[in-house]
Amino acid sequence: MTSTLPAVTGAKVPAQRRPAPTARSTGRTQPPVRLRSSRSDLLLCGVLLVAILVVQGWNITAYPTLSDDEGTYLAQAWAVQEGRGLAHYTYWYDHPPLGWIQIALLTWIPSVLSPDSMTVGAMRVTMLVISGTSAVLVYVLGRRLSLPRWAAGLGMALFGLSPLAVVLSREIFLDNIAVMWLLLAFCLAASPSRHLWHHFGAGLAAAAGVLTKETMLVVLPALFLTMWRHSHRDTRKFALTGAVTACALIGFSYPLFALLKGELLPGGGHVSLLDGIKYQMSRPGSGFILDPDSGSYGVLHSWLYYDRVLPIGGLAGALLLILTWRWSVTARALAGPALAVAILAAVAMRPDGYLPAMYVIGALPFLALVLAGGAASVAHAVLRRWRADGENRAVTAGRYALAAVLALAAGAYVVPHWYDGTRTALTADANxxxxxxxxxxxxxxxxxxxxxxxxxxxxxxxxxxxxxxxxxxxxxxxxxxxxxxxxxxxxxxxxxxxxxxxxxxxxxxxxxxxxxxxxxxxxxxxxxxxxxxxxxxxxxxxxxxxxxxx
Structure with missing residues (x-):
């Protein structure tokens, strides 16, 4: 996207005046684009959204295999709908209840129209609302972080069409809903308007994400870094203070809920929040992720079985952005997502940590953004070098042809692998x-x-x-x-x-x-x-x- 200058009326521009510096000439990032005001962005985002919904929705009830976690969250949502409390059995503090309360809202209409259809397979369809919203937010965030249109579209496609994302986004997991809230928080934090209420709203959205799945707490430093970089210098302290306060106040509603029920501390005859935290902290670890004999190693290979491009390429993209942070405009713009990938990778690398299969869901949008951002950073550096060389048209055309060949080679590697993984999701009947x-x-x-x-x-x-x-x-x-x-x-x-x-x-x-x-x-x-x-x-x-x- 190129910068535009406001019209000048009432005065003539002197002929010798130099043109105003553009984002490209100054090395600064291009101004963010408002999606609703750009027809090209709306068209690209809309086409990608349709493709993502078709791929994720096709055969959604039959693959992947139904999991007990999906059934638990849906049964708890059913209990909320039926007025039976927060769970279908005694509620204990394994996760905050906001996640399945949202599932109850999503499944309310189909369950009213057809009560017998409120089963795991049928209700997976409601997750398309979540995955579609998250995919759009990935595109919006990419554009607000000054990615070019093609790179934002690449990030959206990586997030929505990777076989790993297709499989996991179909399932009724709290992580999918929490990621949607975190992406909304990042989009508000990177708002081009820089209104204080946007940053306050980012804090509220972040709190909703944490109360949906508490593991999203580790991503908050990356969110606040994004907010710091995109807030106005004069109001930065107010923005951060408001966001942190909003996030904390909403977050503390969960222990307050337990306190009012007399279930904050352990005692006879009742569950407690402290016992729930103690259980989560004392769960037996699944071992070091690179130890072939560990459970975490098996989880890692289950991810790589579906897709190696997004996890490995995303980690490489994050590393590239971190190493080039000082002199790369794109790296500085994507500092928040790169930090999110680094934090999530560090948590997964804990020697004695517990690594569930759905953990990677929280990393998928950030892996997609930094991979797309890394591609944009390399492309920008190469093109700038070529222009600086000032060589003849034949040499320039040859270089563009070489770039096209490399892009086609990358596509020739990715497409067959993605096709194999996605074909299983579209045709297999595991249920x-x-x-x-x-x-x-x-x-x-x-x-x-x-x-x-x-x-x-x-x-x-x-x-x-x-x-x-x-x-x-x-x-x-x-x-x-x-x-x-x-x-x-x-x-x-x-x-x-x-x-x-x-x-x-x-x-x-x-x-x-x-x-x-x-x-x-x-x-x-x-x-x-x-x-x-x-x-x-x-x-x-x-x-x-x-x-x-x-």
Missing amino acids: KPYRQASDWLGTKVADPEDTRVLVDDALWLDLVHAGYRPGPGAIWFYKADLDPAVTKTMPRGWRDLDYVVASPTVRRDAKDLPNVRAAIEHSTPVATFGTGDDRIEIRQIQAATAGGVR
């Missing part, structure tokens, strides 16, 4: 065993209302809609051992149950849950769906006296 198990439990069990089934949360709402009692009938398997409100309804332990649905999640975690392990050991499979480690077994408990099969 057929879950649908078959849901159908069997809904049609083959004689009296669902009086039958007690241990099940993971991916199927919990399916059973509720099939007539099982939510809580004592359809039982989220963790609660059979960990929730006193449930265990007191099982005086004989596993003998008071009728079935256990042994999904991969249930089999994996049963070793730490005595009632669940005993239920599996004292049961026989009556139906099996799928094969291998991904199979789902419906097992009838031998000591059961209630329920039955038609």
